[in-house]
Amino acid sequence: MSDFDLAEHPHRRYNPLTGEWVLVSPHRAKRPWQGQQEEQSCEERPAYDPVCYLCPTNTRANGEQNPDYESTYVFDNDFGALQADAPEGAYVVSNLIRAESERGICRVICFSPRHDLTLADMEVQDIRKVVDLWQQEYAGLGSRDFINYVQIFENKGSIMGCSNPHPHGQIWAQSTVPVEPAKETKQQSLYFEQHQRSLLADYLALELESRERVVAENGHFVALVPFWAVWPFETIVISKRHFQHIGQMTEEEKGDFSQIIKSVTAAYDRVFGISFPYSSGIHQSPTDGQEYPGWHFHMHFYPPLLRSATVKKFMVGYEMMGNPQRDITPEAAADMLRSLVR
Amino acid sequence: MSDFDLAEHPHRRYNPLTGEWVLVSPHRAKRPWQGQQEEQSCEERPAYDPVCYLCPTNTRANGEQNPDYESTYVFDNDFGALQADAPEGAYVVSNLIRAESERGICRVICFSPRHDLTLADMEVQDIRKVVDLWQQEYAGLGSRDFINYVQIFENKGSIMGCSNPHPHGQIWAQSTVPVEPAKETKQQSLYFEQHQRSLLADYLALELESRERVVAENGHFVALVPFWAVWPFETIVISKRHFQHIGQMTEEEKGDFSQIIKSVTAAYDRVFGISFPYSSGIHQSPTDGQEYPGWHFHMHFYPPLLRSATVKKFMVGYEMMGNPQRDITPEAAADMLRSLVR
Ligand SMILES: O=P(O)(O)O[C@H]1O[C@H](CO)[C@@H](O)[C@H](O)[C@H]1O
Ligand SMILES: O=P(O)(O)O[C@H]1O[C@H](CO)[C@@H](O)[C@H](O)[C@H]1O
Numbered sequence: 001m002s003d004f005d006l007a008e009h010p011h012r013r014y015n016p017l018t019g020e021w022v023l024v025s026p027h028r029a030k031r032p033w034q035g036q037q038e039e040q041s042c043e044e045r046p047a048y049d050p051v052c053y054l055c056p057t058n059t060r061a062n063g064e065q066n067p068d069y070e071s072t073y074v075f076d077n078d079f080g081a082l083q084a085d086a087p088e089g090a091y092v093v094s095n096l097i098r099a100e101s102e103r104g105i106c107r108v109i110c111f112s113p114r115h116d117l118t119l120a121d122m123e124v125q126d127i128r129k130v131v132d133l134w135q136q137e138y139a140g141l142g143s144r145d146f147i148n149y150v151q152i153f154e155n156k157g158s159i160m161g162c163s164n165p166h167p168h169g170q171i172w173a174q175s176t177v178p179v180e181p182a183k184e185t186k187q188q189s190l191y192f193e194q195h196q197r198s199l200l201a202d203y204l205a206l207e208l209e210s211r212e213r214v215v216a217e218n219g220h221f222v223a224l225v226p227f228w229a230v231w232p233f234e235t236i237v238i239s240k241r242h243f244q245h246i247g248q249m250t251e252e253e254k255g256d257f258s259q260i261i262k263s264v265t266a267a268y269d270r271v272f273g274i275s276f277p278y279s280s281g282i283h284q285s286p287t288d289g290q291e292y293p294g295w296h297f298h299m300h301f302y303p304p305l306l307r308s309a310t311v312k313k314f315m316v317g318y319e320m321m322g323n324p325q326r327d328i329t330p331e332a333a334a335d336m337l338r339s340l341v342r
Numbered sequence: 343m344s345d346f347d348l349a350e351h352p353h354r355r356y357n358p359l360t361g362e363w364v365l366v367s368p369h370r371a372k373r374p375w376q377g378q379q380e381e382q383s384c385e386e387r388p389a390y391d392p393v394c395y396l397c398p399t400n401t402r403a404n405g406e407q408n409p410d411y412e413s414t415y416v417f418d419n420d421f422g423a424l425q426a427d428a429p430e431g432a433y434v435v436s437n438l439i440r441a442e443s444e445r446g447i448c449r450v451i452c453f454s455p456r457h458d459l460t461l462a463d464m465e466v467q468d469i470r471k472v473v474d475l476w477q478q479e480y481a482g483l484g485s486r487d488f489i490n491y492v493q494i495f496e497n498k499g500s501i502m503g504c505s506n507p508h509p510h511g512q513i514w515a516q517s518t519v520p521v522e523p524a525k526e527t528k529q530q531s532l533y534f535e536q537h538q539r540s541l542l543a544d545y546l547a548l549e550l551e552s553r554e555r556v557v558a559e560n561g562h563f564v565a566l567v568p569f570w571a572v573w574p575f576e577t578i579v580i581s582k583r584h585f586q587h588i589g590q591m592t593e594e595e596k597g598d599f600s601q602i603i604k605s606v607t608a609a610y611d612r613v614f615g616i617s618f619p620y621s622s623g624i625h626q627s628p629t630d631g632q633e634y635p636g637w638h639f640h641m642h643f644y645p646p647l648l649r650s651a652t653v654k655k656f657m658v659g660y661e662m663m664g665n666p667q668r669d670i671t672p673e674a675a676a677d678m679l680r681s682l683v684r
Pocket of ligand 1: 035313314315316317318319325497502503504505
């Protein structure tokens, strides 16, 4: 018998979705912190801000005026990192110096006309409108012949590089499959070939048995802290049914998906009693027309805070050069989050 | 002929060291920034700080007293993420839920007794003492039977999670090879098998021909912005001679390595006229007793700043869920850095 204890001793955990590992140092949560503290913005936001370029009826940088929208609103990013009309081409000096042109479309989605809300504050029926729009955008962008992958994501909070507090997310849709979904494509396909089952469905069954890391559950979705979580309060939302992308979501599933997003984001806000920053994103199958029977729809939440509203986890020297590392265990984080779900 | 222009159009670049890609959006450097700004600490630091736990003669958290050291000083991290005596063991529920105990040693290296210096301010002969110590530590830690990889790194600046401004770095040495060096091991080994030459030596030859991305050079080392750089002012220092690890560095090479570290870090400080934050780290062959003929010693510098002393590049939503992304081109960054090398 070994004395090895996940809650006590340094260890590595395997992430079957990416094939990579995370270093966990549970004992380290005790170290004192004298480093950088984030500023906490306690400003009250107005429901409408005349200088916000995302509020209804206001004018954006490029001179366009937003409509007086009443639920969601989507438009092309005025400063998109990708462009639909980038000329095709490549720059190849040798196999060591290689670049390829990349085409794409960047979209901005306002979640609500209200400047002062976040997903966590919104009614489930209003989040549902965001989910509906994600579904439409995935279908619309994905059907373009030069778009082979659609990344839906949100940066929430200035600590996550979000430059406008108006509730909004983004979509970057592009010709090639980015690094992270490419890893997940490979791992899920391998697993499916070997087992004729979905990797995440099998994983979810194990988690629903032990319930150690489950945070919230409804008819069609489960939110949990994955065994291999990197960020302190990282969660993953997994659909109970095995399907590949949001285009396949039923009406009922869309309702439950909206509800579990509300549960997770509202629980986050209760962790430190502040509007909890995070980056979130949906991972789903590429839109290149191929079949991806192994792909299983899911959404990641990566919140940076660790100890308090002002102390975050720094992914720096060792993490950049070596390996992602975390202090508190996923089990401890799940316990805390679960107790905060209403 | 294609109109595709690396300096104008969105594109992907291939990183042969990791096998991954980076998205480059040169046109995007123009977008306005209304997001988070870092605080700039302009405090003058004293040469000796009585409450600093790294200054000579002061007492650390665990009650130990630092010696009155005159050049460098190394000790075991009082709150190490790894422990030498962690019990061996594994936790395996299935191939989807797997953890393994990990043993290791975490060390802290004070670069100088002077609280008010950084590597950029130090004399080359004093940086040389740090290099000597890295060499000793790599040999000493690497010779322990449970240490198979030694990660030497520095977090500089509070924005990089550094909790004490006293000039210092760290070493995390452990039983398994972390994710990033594992990727580089694989890629360099493959290349060596195919070509019987070092990937980085071949790459360096191309860069020395064009000089487009070269920042500094001396007899034995070159500093350059790699073609596939992710961070705005990222650089890599590559040895001209192909060797695997710092243990093989000659006296002359150690002198030149110290000198080029000074050149790079001092140039960084001139970019925005402030002490430039970064995480740096040395990548070299594992210490597991195997031969790694493809491994080529190098050092990475990853600085987070993008536009000014207070605006950093956020690696968030798209970058976390999809792919690393950068705005200014590596060529533009190299031009700027090169002009700041004295
Ligand atoms: O060990 P330190 O300096 O207290 O901690 C810093 O560097 C470590 C290694 O990169 C990180 O894990 C921590 O998040 C960071 O705050
Ligand atoms: O597009 P935004 O919100 O201006 O920018 C933010 O999100 C992008 C996508 O994750 C990042 O590349 C930027 O660094 C970040 O500041």
